[in-house]
Amino acid sequence: MSRPLPPERSIPQRLLTLIFFLLMIVSCFWVVQPFILGFAWAGMVVIATWGMMLRIQRLLWNRRTLAVIVMTFIILLVFIIPIALLVSSVLDNAQPVLHWLSAGHLVMPQLAWLDALPLVGHKASHYYHQMVAGGGAQLLAMLQPYIGRTTSFFVAQAGHFGRLLVHLALMLLFSALLYWRGERVAMGVRHFAFWLAGSRGDAVVILTNQAIKAVALGIVVTALLQGVVGGIGLALAGIPYATILTVLIILCCLIQIGPLLVLIPAIIWLYYSGDTTWGTVLVVWSIIVASMDSVIRPMLIRLGADLPMLIILTGVIGGLIAFGMLGLFIGPVVLAVSYRLVSVWMNEAPCPDAPPEEVLEELFEDTRHTAERQRKTHIAKES
Known part of the structure; x- marks a missing residue:
């Protein structure tokens, strides 16, 4: 028994179907949005190290489980722990460095040779010594707006350090999953x-x-x-x-x-x-x-x-x-x-092999023929 053909859908039905699919796509993106960054980094790491994982798997008696464990441990030692330590070190040391600079402990060189420069030497030396007077405090005062932005940036990043650790943990988890089912994901x-x-x-x-x-x-x-x-x-x-x-x-x-x-x-x-x-x-x-x-x-x-x-x-x-x-x-x-x-x-497409002069001449010839045909057609219509 043959199946009856589905009735032809009207334009409102097609429009509502399209809206439904768009809403589903947006909803799926909204749900997985917290995991996108971790999954993207995991994908980059797994693709770049896939050959290494296969070599380790061959060394471990073709056991994928052992290879995944070894690669996960390598990512933890090479990527996760160093990145976390480096970010933590930057956040911990940024504020003392800025405080040390703003306290006037920076001793700038005198650059006495600036006076010997012709024309602009005296003005450049005077402006330089005025700028670095006070152990760099005035220099820091000139850069204060930028230092303020830098300080606020590091404070904000320190507040998001926990989020960074979450993304790194997700990257580790997704990396293990992609190593485990890499061929199936790639084929999909x-x-x-x-x-x-x-x-x-x-x-x-x-x-x-x-x-x-x-x-x-x-x-x-x-x-x-x-x-x-x-x-x-x-x-x-x-x-x-x-x-x-x-x-x-x-x-x-x-x-x-x-x-x-x-x-x-x-x-x-x-x-x-x-x-x-x-x-x-x-x-x-x-x-x-x-x-x-x-x-x-x-x-x-x-x-x-x-x-x-x-x-x-x-x-x-x-x-x-x-x-x-x-x-x-x-x-x-x-x-x-x-x-x-x-x-x-x-x-x-084949590569053009005609000389440039012949190409231009052919183009101009075609243009003249087209103009002549249009003129004759216009005269014939008027007559």
Whole structure:
């Protein structure tokens, strides 16, 4: 017995159905909103370390349970505990540093050579000595609005430190779940993308995977290595607050500014304080740290995906500005996928091989023929 065809729905029925589905999507997003950030970070970490998990699984007699436990423990030691300790250290030490600066203990150099500069030397020296008078207190007074904003920022972040720990715990939980059912989740995402856009959608998912690996290996790992090596050099040279400066080096490397923004002032401080030996050692150390960027990063990016360096760096910087720390992965993924899709679409058409002069002549000839046909048609209509 054949099924009767469903009656054709009217426009109000279709509109109400669309509204119902939109309400369901918004409601689902509202419910899972507290878990989105933790799940997104877990997805990035799992995608970047999936190959490591498979190698560990082979070493542990192909037992997925043991591999998940080991990877969860590695994430806890490598990501969760260091991030929590670093954030806690920054929040604890930020206020004493600001208080020390505002108390006038900062001794600024005199820069007597400013007087010898032609034309602007005397005015520059007078303005500089007026600005740094009182052990830097007047300098801090000029920067007071910005310091106030910085202080309020750290106070606000201290209030949200518990929320950060919750997100890190959720990242750990979701990472374990994704490690446990990674193949099934990946196939589900590929299935949905294939249903949505065919083979192109499936290719987008694969390119996203490659772009995340490239960013995780090339940008994040390089920044962490530079931060750790630079922090070791600062600690050995006796620079105070080496932990906070290590965090700043990592952040500067993530946003592609480089470690020298932190290391050069430390070198200047060592030479100014009279410790020329460790100042020279830190100069050599800084050159090594800065050169790691141009040696390690391209090699690691090539391991993740064969993508142009300009695409990755532009995506990292633009993603950080647009989306914050999560944009570190979102930006390169969007640009990498768009770059690959545009390349595929362009390769579907043959490359033009005609000389530019012939192309322009053909265009002008077609334009003249079209104008002539329009003129004849207009004359025929008038007659």
